Amino acid sequence: MAGRRAAEASASGPARRKVPPEQRQFNLILALMATEQGLTKHDILSTVSGYAERFDDASDRANLERQFERDKEDVRELGVPLETVDQLGAEGDTRLQRYRIPKSLYRLPDDIEFSAEEVALLSLAAQVWREGSLTEQSRRALTKLKSFGHAVEQSVIGFAPSIRTREAAHDPLAGAIDRRRQVTFPYLKAGQPEPERRRVSPLALVNHEGRWHLHAHDEVADAPRTFLLSRIVGGVRVEEDAARAPRPDEAARAQRELKELFERTTATVIARPGSEADVVLRNRAGTVIEGETLIVRTTDLAVLADELAAFGADVRVEGPESVREAVLTRWRQVVESHG
């Protein structure tokens, strides 16, 4: 019975109907995994279900080819190792290039198994993300891990850490790091009136003390730089130019640098005893209490000045002078713009 049905399906090729994108892409994956030496674009468009139905319509060919280009991107985005192999002696000729997906690179190594407990822990890890691309990425990862047959649940436990990724820059930067491309963006340095366009090789995204930072190599200054994502005040443009490769321990290294910077960058303040400022600054991570004097830490004095200025008359900055002046400037600006 089954054989009969299968034969029916193949007699006319898979049914001639509008194929949803994920089915067309899945058909593509199956076809490219079945081939050793690879298929050319012509092979794929003329035979793989989802393309083949439209292949005879010459007026549609350019659309079909663009469709194929987008599908390749989407499939790779999901971690499927879709390879392009140049024809010897015809490097770069897209008509002769062959595409394939090596099974050994596609499948999870045999010795990797995830237990029910591990999948539960990973579901909790996925719940850390509040929105945006990290939620999407972890949701897809969990969907793949469902193949192990363990329940993936939204669990409620007594502790629930969450991290937001509200900055629009997060997604394009993560994509550019993954695809190893340079980016440009307008960056508003604290205390400056106008943003400045920066061009960098993005290397790692680090969340430190609740703030997202981009660790990068500034291609104009030719030096490493760290940027606050909240100060990227416009679209991130992903450029064609290849970026420097991140070192294997790039994120850990950037994290360590931020931590060291945090340890050695301090300001001295006095808060009105018993005020909200007093309680909050004493509880602030890394604060050293010396009687009524508080030594507070930061990775960025301009950011700290913003934080301190928000307490108004309840804080007095003793030093350094740059922070004291920055706080006074903010208050003067408020008087000017609201007087």
Place this chain on the structure above:
Amino acid sequence: MAERRPPITSSDKLALLLGLVPYLIDEVRVSVTEAAAQFEVSPEQMRSLVGYLTGTGEPGPDGLYLPQGLFDIDWDDFEQRDVIRFRQAPLDEKPRLSSREASALLAGLQALSALPGFSERADLERLTEKLARGASGEVAPMAVQFRTADALRETVAAAVAGNERLRLDYVTTRGDRAEREVDPIRLESVDDVWYLRGWCLSRDAERTFRLDRMASAVAIGPAETHEPSTADAGELFRSDSDDLLVTVELPAASLPLIADYLGPEDALEYRADRAIARIPLAHLGLVGRLATRLAGVGAITEPPDARAAAAQWARDALAAADGQNPGER
């Protein structure tokens, strides 16, 4: 968290197919309802996914889809008993994670490892190593550094775990300082700011307390158990109807500066390259704080008493700095 389901994209549907196929083959024989529950789709959707699979497979050497290259199921099981059993499958491998997928889970694990009871777990390290090896490429560099637990958070976490009532010395943004007795529900964090959600005995209502506004916290005995009203930490920040609405204007490019003031439902409009936003504030005492955030780029424009309050707040701050620093001009 469970309440907000983001839209399902075609990439999600492809990931589902990649995960579903090896699952169905590993299970050998599985009911449609069970498979549907595992992948969070309806039984009808599961049946149609299986239907699609039986019509696809790998093309043969001459580019034709031949029966031996197609997925094939036991049709009697499927049609009469609503059970899925594959007889033939051109693909049965579990897919790797993409570098970004692995990276998102790894960074999530890092955040978890800052939690009480998690940091000592040896399986975290093993899991980290497994994720890295299970990714299709080098894992995209991303890291999360949560502040290490201090004595206050340890106390609150222990009270949550042991269901103990806490006595807090708590200061609000209004500057009120009072003792509160709280039965803990959950310890939550948003971007490294920690909150205790609990039942406040003096208000007889669920309330959220920022840990950094607690001058002290002491466990004082067993607590009564209260269920959280919502699992969604985002709910903590919903504005009240009696909030003060202030209008601010700033260059559109500078909007990220006030991102944490802007809720998804807050009115936001654009005039040329300027943005005008209406922001709810819990009380007039907070206008100075908002105005400082806008310093140098924008200002509060409405209502007039909010403008006046912001200006006065800043004058008071300057006067205090002046009074205590005779050297200041």
